[in-house]
Amino acid sequence: MATGRVADMKIAFIGLGNMGGGMAANLVKAGHAVRAFDLSEDALARARDNGCQTYTSVREAVEGAEAVVSMLPNGKIVDSVYSADVIGHAPASALLLDCSTIDVDTARKVADAASAAGYEMVDAPVSGGIAAANGGTLTFMVGGSDQAFARAEPILAAMGKAVIHAGASGAGQAAKICNNMILGATMIATCEAFALAEKLGLDLQTFYDISSKASGQSWSMTSYCPVPGVGPASPADNGYQGGFAAALMLKDLKLAIEAAASVGARVPMGTRAGQLYEEFAAAGNGATDFSGIIKAL
Numbered sequence: 377m378a379t380g381r382v383a384d385m386k387i388a389f390i391g392l393g394n395m396g397g398g399m400a401a402n403l404v405k406a407g408h409a410v411r412a413f414d415l416s417e418d419a420l421a422r423a424r425d426n427g428c429q430t431y432t433s434v435r436e437a438v439e440g441a442e443a444v445v446s447m448l449p450n451g452k453i454v455d456s457v458y459s460a461d462v463i464g465h466a467p468a469s470a471l472l473l474d475c476s477t478i479d480v481d482t483a484r485k486v487a488d489a490a491s492a493a494g495y496e497m498v499d500a501p502v503s504g505g506i507a508a509a510n511g512g513t514l515t516f517m518v519g520g521s522d523q524a525f526a527r528a529e530p531i532l533a534a535m536g537k538a539v540i541h542a543g544a545s546g547a548g549q550a551a552k553i554c555n556n557m558i559l560g561a562t563m564i565a566t567c568e569a570f571a572l573a574e575k576l577g578l579d580l581q582t583f584y585d586i587s588s589k590a591s592g593q594s595w596s597m598t599s600y601c602p603v604p605g606v607g608p609a610s611p612a613d614n615g616y617q618g619g620f621a622a623a624l625m626l627k628d629l630k631l632a633i634e635a636a637a638s639v640g641a642r643v644p645m646g647t648r649a650g651q652l653y654e655e656f657a658a659a660g661n662g663a664t665d666f667s668g669i670i671k672a673l
């Protein structure tokens with residue numbers, strides 16, 4: 377069983393976009409030989425600059441790999457990449473780690489297919505955006521067996537500040553979407569309270585000073601305040617650029633709403649947050665930071 381730091385592993389990395397690019401670079405910095413693949417030539421060129429070896433297909437990248445890490449856009453793509461090109465092509469001894477944010481059912485389905493072919497696999501979605509991916513300060517929420525987690529932990533530690541075992545297969549995805557459902561709903565509640573406070577004639581810094589020390593306090597308020605010039609530096613101070621795109625918040629809320637329907641859970645606040653982010657994104661704000669929804673309130 378692997379413990380502590382590991383280095384010198386052959387790690388295939390599939391999906392070198394905004395998040396995966398920085399994560400793969402951090403695996404290189406930790407001393408691993410990273411075998412990278414992405415459909416985008418630009419992403420491959422950046423990966424080469426960061427010390428990765430690049431390949432022209434997933435199958436080539438996973439050849440001889442001791443671990444395979446993926447950071448892909450959605451569940452459909454994760455399913456097709458693993459079933460067509462990873463399972464049965466990477467050595468069966470390779471640990472499979474999918475760090476993408478996808479639906480719980482697909483995560484379990486892919487892990488079951490991997491397990492039937494003799495692999496250990498974890499779902500390991502992340503909290504933290506592009507800056508955390510570049511800086512190696514992501515938080516990983518991991519679903520999988522104790523043994524798979526023990527193998528995954530030192531690999532993920534090279535890309536993050538915290539690696540938490542959430543439970544069995546799919547539990548990482550479940551934790552991620554439940555967390556982000558809280559985030560989406562509290563951000564909207566925070567935005568509407570600041571908008572109301574302003575209309576009621578309150579000075580917004582004064583309202584922040586009160587509410588941040590009172591029961592209305594939340595991460596959305598004190599770590600990511602949606603009002604420019606109030607609270608610590610946040611995307612609000614930068615015209616709502618950078619940070620966590622509203623389109624990605626909408627994606628996570630849709631996953632949470634779907635997951636709730638699949639188990640018969642009532643999520644009225646999550647559902648309403650999903651509707652509001654849907655309207656916000658449809659109005660051309662998908663690339664805007666999710667705290668920018670204050671402009672629509």
Ligand code: NAD
Binds near residue numbers: 449502
């Ligand atoms: P991105 O679109 O920047 O990167 C995805 C990469 O996957 C692209 O480079 C694309 O070319 C590549 N890709 C697509 N299909 C492929 C295939 N079949 N084979 C190989 N490569 C393929 O997206 P991102 O922002 O890096 O997000 C990746 C994942 O991380 C998503 O699941 C997202 O929800 C999650 N996430 C993103 C953030 C964020 O702030 N961006 C934060 C937390 C989690």
